[in-house]
Amino acid sequence: MPLHVSLVSADAEVWTGDASLVVAKTVEGEIGLMADHEPILAILAEGQVRITTLEGEKVLASAQDGFLSMEGNVLTIVAGNAALVS
Numbered sequence: 001m002p003l004h005v006s007l008v009s010a011d012a013e014v015w016t017g018d019a020s021l022v023v024a025k026t027v028e029g030e031i032g033l034m035a036d037h038e039p040i041l042a043i044l045a046e047g048q049v050r051i052t053t054l055e056g057e058k059v060l061a062s063a064q065d066g067f068l069s070m071e072g073n074v075l076t077i078v079a080g081n082a083a084l085v086s
Contacts, residue, residue, distance in 0.1 A: 002054055003035045005075045007061055009082035014061055021052040022075055024068055033068075033075055040070045044079055060085040 002018035022033045025047030033040075046064035053059065065080030 001035050001073050003033065003037075003073050003075055005051060005077070007049060007051075007063070007077045007082060008079070009063075010080050014079075014082045014084060015051065015059055017051075018054050019051050019075075020054055020056075021050075022077075023050040024063070024077065025049075026068070033070055035073050037070055039072075040068070042068050044068060044077070048085065049077060049082075 005019045005022055006016045007014045024031055025045045026042040027045045031042065044063055044066045049061045049063050051059040061082055061084050063079040063082040066078045068077045
């Protein structure tokens, strides 16, 4: 089962889709999340969120001032500021 990811900022949805891997920077350090990861709630640190889609495409976003939450195979990343990096 894939990991369903929603990355949102205070004013817009930045990216939503299915992924095989998400790496994000938290105040405790970088964390990698895949399907079937245990539930987690973490505070985001300023940095990049790296998403690998099921097709192997890499999606990069900058994010700061927020948190991430994983329950089941649903990962929600909420940031005060977030944007895709080209």
